[in-house]
Amino acid sequence: MKLHLTKILFLIMLALAVNAGAQPTHPANATVTGILLNEQSKPMDYVTVTLLRAADSSVVNGTLTNDAGKYVFDKIAAGNYIIKGTNLGYQPAISQVFNVAAGQVNVVAPTLRMQPGNRSLQGVTVVSTKPLIERKLDRTVMNVENSVLAAGNSALEILERAPGVTVDKDDNISLKGKQGVTVMINDKLTYMSAAQLATFLRSTDGSTIQSIEVITNPSAKYDASGNSGIINIKLKKNRQSGTNGSLTANAAYGKNFRDNTSLTLNHKSGNLNVFGTLTRGDINRENNINIDRNIKSGDTTTYFRQHTTMLNHIHYNNYRFGADYSTSNKNTLGFVVNGDYTNEYNDNKNTTYLGLTPAANESYQNTLSNIKQTYRSFSANINDKLLIDTAGQELSIDLDYSRYHNNSDAKYDTYFFNPDGSSMSTPLFLKNQTPSFITIWTQKADYTKQLTKTLKFEAGVKFSSVKTDNDLQAQINTDGTFVNDTSRTNRFVYDEKIAAGYINLGKTFSKTTVQAGLRAERTSSQGDLITGNQTVKRHYLNFFPSVFINHTLSDKHEIGVSYSRRIDRPNYDNLNPFRYYLDQYTYEQGNPFLRPQYTNAFELNYTYNKTINVTLGYSRTTDVITETLIADTIAKTTYQTNMNLQTQDSYNININSPFTITKWWTGNINATGFYQKFKSDSLSGGQLNAGKAAFQARLTQNFLFSGFKAELSGNYQSALRYGIFDIKPQYSVDAGVSRSFAGKKLNVKLSVTDIFNTRRNRVSSQFEAIDLNINQKNETRLARLTLTYNFGNTKIRMRQHQSGADDEKGRVKSGN
Structure with a gap:
């Protein structure tokens, strides 16, 4: 009821x-x-x-x-x-x-x-253009159309120049130092993995983009989930009939070879617009991890030195197709279907040395693991947009269905040795099979009415239903035969239903614009740990207010203030209590007792001369979902999990400014300074009260000469503190050169990422019984050749349709 x-x-x-x-x-x-x-x-x-x-x-x-x-x-x-x-x-x-x-x-x-x-x-010729950076009520807009950014750049390259946006070596998008950003296309939310999204954005030519909107404090119209913000990429609309498409081929080599190919086709005839994309690719990569850790138990300290080499092989095929049909001048009906077919293979070799002193090795063990994972997904969306009148009154409806089937077959072989290399004890052989099913249903409706020339009313509802079923089937080798391992076998079923509604009112004065909104979300969830006979039920109703005020001081000066409340619910994978092993002493485990986290965010924004943008922000998050490590001092094991910390206070300042030195030399500076403080009174039996100031900076320079376009960019991230982890500085330099041929239909680009091979992850943690140092080096230096060919009527672009289920989909683990 x-x-x-x-x-x-x-x-x-x-x-x-x-x-x-x-x-x-x-x-x-x-x-x-x-x-x-x-x-x-x-x-x-x-x-x-x-x-x-x-x-x-x-x-x-x-x-x-x-x-x-x-x-x-x-x-x-x-x-x-x-x-x-x-x-x-x-x-x-x-x-x-x-x-x-x-x-x-x-x-x-x-x-x-x-x-x-x-x-x-x-x-x-007199040509009028919009300013590059434009401050609006609840967002900052970078007007790409007709700017120097539009020519020769991909959507991903342009996105890196948006105020406050950074894209790391793994194509993870951050906004003012925070990951977990929601990406929208043409005001429609979307779900893609980082790799899928990067592929899509790399194959989208900059000339097709109208603008990029950065929404750090979303209004009540959007899902309350996510404290990092939203990036909305607006593509140009279809205005002519015909057929067009693009073919992109990409090959890269570091230590291993990787490649991908994508084909996009669009056709518009009369009131019908049909579009589709096929993408396939292979990724081969190497990851080396060195871990030194000490675990104290009373007066005794056990020292571990670990080295792991992880070889990862991924083959993926993705498809996307849909159609829009205008039944009249006032109504457009559409559908879109997405699918993913990914196979992943992991060959890992781990060596762990143990001793009671840092220098002595009393024993060591080798763990060889072979993991085969498959990811299958299917999503369908039906949408309808009705223009009720010419005064701006409209109603839009989205219906969505998504299903994911993931499976993992893992084999762990562990051999134990004395310091001289002789066998120490009987090897340990383990197997896991972990089939997982996720089903998502959502329905969403949004209504807009212009009450007066200066007063706008918005309202909407959304309903979602999610069910996940994870079944861990574990075996152990006993006397040459694999039998069921009751200590690890488990099944976890999770049901979640969310009902939401919102209202927004916006009022425009002579130089000031105000918008206020309220969103309500009621959540009912139940997690059943069937084998362990445990049930976790949660029922809660939350309200999420938002307020935005923007004021124009003069032609060159604008200011804005905003406030919003947000929620982040745990990813489904983080709720799953199953264990995933690196070796006998190191594993990862979910936490079914995780609570959602809540964020109150405030922001002050200043724009000078429509180009330089400065933002000051503060947010407080309670019940912070944070990755942490827990040590078992008796079993000498360390496992990674997620827990709720008490609070996180975050202060940030972001400065973004494009610059022009000469007609052939332009660039962009993006710098973010932030301070994050974490507090918890009861984390692993201890207290946490830690914070540290940090900054990120990116300088990009573009050069035009003799028909070529070159780019040089440098990234730097200072040391920072996140929860119980201290993260060392990171830096890298990237470069590339490109040229267009055949009337700009063919573009060839050669680039090198992390030229000096300096980017590595170095993390340490000293908390309670754990003293840990991690040094991780991924395959970051890559030489890449990209060919993009556009054909047909290049003025035709697909009307991007994404679904209303993206908050729920974004909590699903993806394969690539």
Whole structure:
């Protein structure tokens, strides 16, 4: 019954809002509507339309056309008027004089038609462009279209230049020092793994991007999950019929070879738009880990020295296809289907030395593990967008279904030796099979109504249902035969249902814009540890307010403040209590008792001259979900898990500035300074109260010469503290050169990442019984050759459709 309460409230609210707009009124002024068409008599969207007095051409009002090319002016007094339409690349269109008579309610203006062309002044073409950096109410916008960034760069390369955004060597996207960023395309949330998203963005040409929006404090309209923010990539809309596509081939070599190929096709004919993408790839990589740790038990200390070599082989195939059909000028119906077929093989060799003194090795052991994992997924989305009227009233609906089937077959062979290399004891042979099924259903509806010219109302509901089923089947070799290992065999089933609703109100004044919203989410979850006969139930209702204020001080100065409350629920994999071994003394284990974490975030933003952006932020997170290590002083084991810490306080400042030295030398500086403090009164029996100031910086320089484009970038991350871990500094230098051929249809790029092979992970931790040092070196220096060929009508781009299930999908472990 409680789950239907939000439905009922929303329907009542929607009915009242629609009814309020339909009430008979007796206005003293009229509403003027019209339509703007291009030279082919097709509607032109998002064109500036101005209402002028016929007597002196003074401006009365201004607006933009909607998707159907329609516009509306409210509260127009009696008199004679003309309509003027202006758009980049077109000649201005001016209507004939028309009259608004006293007492008229609705007036239809003469149809406007625009013709292609440009304006020249003494041989100089006048072109207007938006500022590169634009500050809006709840987001910072980087206008890529018509900028120097659009030509020759991929979407991933452009994204790295967005304010506060960094992309690391593994293609993980961070926003102001925080990972876990949600990526949207054309205002639709999306779920892809880091590798899938990187492949998609690398194969998306910069010329197809209109803008990139950075939303560090999302409004109530968005899912309350995620404290890192949202990045929204807006692609240009389809405006012409035809077929186009792109083929991208990528090959890279470091110590091992890797490659991928993707094909994208789009076709638009009349009201139908069909699109699809196929991607396949192979990744071979090596990871070397050295771990030195000491475990204290009373007056005795046991010393461990470990070296692990991990060889990883991944083969993946992904597909995505869909279609949009405009049933009328007001309604668009669409669907999109995604699939993933990935196989992963891991060959790991681990050697661990043990002793009671740092120098002595009383024994050692070798663990050889072979792990085969498969990831299969299928997702389907149906969506409908209805424009109720020309005043901006619309309703959109998304229905989603997703299913994941992952399986892991693991074999662990451990051999024990004396210091002289002789056998010490009988080898230990273990096997695991871990099939996993995840099913997600979601339904989402969003409603928007322009109550007045300066007051906007938004509301929506969302329902999701998730079920995960993980079955660990473990065996141990006894007398040459594998039998069931009851100490490790387990089954974990998790059910979760979330009902959500939100409202937003936005008001525009002369120089100030204000938006306030409230989102409510009710969560019911149950985790059943079937073999252990344990059940964890949770039921909670949360409210997530948000407020945004933006003020224009002058043409060169803008400021904004914002506040929002967020939630992060545990990933499904982190709730799973199964153990995954590196060796007999080192393993990873989930925590079914994890609680969600909550964040209150505040932000102050300043923009100078539409280019330099400075942001100050503060956030406090409670019940912080943090990776930690726990030592068993009796068994001498150490395992990694996630636990809830008490609080995390985070302060940050970000400065982003593009620069131009000469016509052929441009660049961008992005610097983030932050301080994170963690506190917990009861972590592994001890107290944690630690923090450290840190910073990240990225300098990118671009050079144009003789048809070539070169890029040189440097990254630096200072030492930082995260939970119980101290992370040492990291730095690297990347470079690349590219050139376009065949009328810019073919682009060839050669690049090298981490030229000096300096990027490595060095982590230490001294907490309670653990004294730990980790030195990890991935395969980071890669020489890469990328070929991209665009064919067909390159003005056609797919309308990107993502689903409403992305918060839930983002908590699923992906294969590549």
